[in-house]
Amino acid sequence: MKICIICSKFFPIVGGGETHIFQVAKGLSERDFKVTVVTNESSKAFPKDLPFDIKRIKGFNDEKINLNISAPQLYQALIDIDPQIIHIHNYEPYLIFNLFANSFKDKKVFLTIHNTPLFPKRVFGTFKNFEAEFAAARNAINIGSQKCIVVASEYYKNSIEKIAAISQNIEIIPYGVDFKLFEADLKSPLRKKFKLLKNDVLILCPSRIVVRKGIKEAVVSLSHLPKNYKLFLPASFEPKDVDYFKEIKILIIALKLQERVILADKQYTAFEMPYVYQASDIV
Numbered sequence: 001m002k003i004c005i006i007c008s009k010f011f012p013i014v015g016g017g018e019t020h021i022f023q024v025a026k027g028l029s030e031r032d033f034k035v036t037v038v039t040n041e042s043s044k045a046f047p048k049d050l051p052f053d054i055k056r057i058k059g060f061n062d063e064k065i066n067l068n069i070s071a072p073q074l075y076q077a078l079i080d081i082d083p084q085i086i087h088i089h090n091y092e093p094y095l096i097f098n099l100f101a102n103s104f105k106d107k108k109v110f111l112t113i114h115n116t117p118l119f120p121k122r123v124f125g126t127f128k129n130f131e132a133e134f135a136a137a138r139n140a141i142n143i144g145s146q147k148c149i150v151v152a153s154e155y156y157k158n159s160i161e162k163i164a165a166i167s168q169n170i171e172i173i174p175y176g177v178d179f180k181l182f183e184a185d186l187k188s189p190l191r192k193k194f195k196l197l198k199n200d201v202l203i204l205c206p207s208r209i210v211v212r213k214g215i216k217e218a219v220v221s222l223s224h225l226p227k228n229y230k231l232f233l234p235a236s237f238e239p240k241d242v243d244y245f246k247e248i249k250i251l252i253i254a255l256k257l258q259e260r261v262i263l264a265d266k267q268y269t270a271f272e273m274p275y276v277y278q279a280s281d282i283v
Contacts, residue, residue, distance in 0.1 A: 002034040004083035006074070006093045008060050010039040012269045015208055017114030019270045020152075020175045021089055025052045027176075038077050055081070062092050062126050067099075075100050083107065090115050091124040091133075094140050101145050111146040117159040118212060134163060142166050181274045190279035194232070194262055201229045204280035206273070209239035215248055223255045230260050234276050237264035 009015065011022045021037070029035045029051035036053040040060040057073035059066030074096055078086065087110045088094050094111055101109070115124035123133035141149070141164045149170045151157050157170050196202060203222065207213035215233065222231045239245040252261050268276055277283065 001085065002036070002081060002083040003028060003085045003087060004078060004081050005035065005037045005087045005089070006039075006097065007037065007089040008040050008062050008065075008093050009090075010037060010042075010054075012042075012267060016152075016175065017089065019273075020114070022270055023176060023178055024087075026050070028052075036081050036083070038074065038081075060093075060096075062090075062124075065092060065096070065126065067096065071096050071099055075103070078104060085110065087112065088146075089113075091137050091140060092126055094144065095136060098140055098144060105145065108147055109145045110148055110150060111141075111144065112150040113156055113160060114152075116212065117156075117163075119159070119162070122212070123163065137163050138165060141168065181271075182277070186274060186278050188275040188278040190275060194230070194279075196230065197228070199228055201281045202279060203229060203231045203282045204276065205231060205233055206235065206276065206283070208235045209233070209245050209248070210241045211244055215244075216251055219248060219251050219255065219257065219261060222257060222260060227260065230262060231257075232262040232264075232276070232280065234264050234268045234273070237267050 005021060005025055007018075007021050009018050011018060025035050025037050035051075036055055038055045038057060041056045041058050055077050057070055057077060059069030060074070074093075085108045086097075086104065088097055089112045091113065117123050120130050122130060123137050125133070127133045127136070141160065147169065149160060149168055150173050151160065151170060152173065152175050154172065157172055160168060160170060191200075191202070194202070203218070205213075205215060205218045207215065209215055218231060222229060236245065236248075252258060
């Protein structure tokens, strides 16, 4: 059986949704499904030994969606792949898919929402206008051909029920964990790399550098803790919100925390994150 997973953000981005999609694609492929991930064009190289295919399309970035480019490329990708199942992740790709969804009525369509809503400010964040995002999300769900909407928690389920005007089939399936990545004898080199002392306490804030993740609040909180407490921000390398990151760096200097806040000097992939967690004391 052929499965097409559509997502505008994917590995090597390290985020909850992106890591989950990667693990689902990998797990299905290892169970003899033919999986193709259709995602945005990235300058980052993917590993060469992945068990599934990746199709990159242009103009498919959440922050800069270009319908003139991404819509025809997504349509053609689905024609070429000809999957039995189409699994779409997040509102932005679903908005584009709905432009030509009637052409794929014979497919089983599933929708998973990872976009974190924050009523009444945000539904998915791309439009930067809550009312417009709410209306677009409602329309996408109500006219959509999805057999089921899959979410990871009750919070996401409740948000979709608020958005949708029509009753939906919503399934809660929590994100899974690949326990092979977290072996008991895993040895992380990071505490040595960060020159931590034996009694140092490393706080990990693995979130992307965006306002709603509360990174500035974590920095301020650190200033109230003993000096042996350190904070590591693994997503601070090439951060998504550059202006917000500048504010964070200014705050770090103002609070004299340069020696206690550890910024990333590289991008940490999903494969490396277990070592990051192993080195940490508080997450």
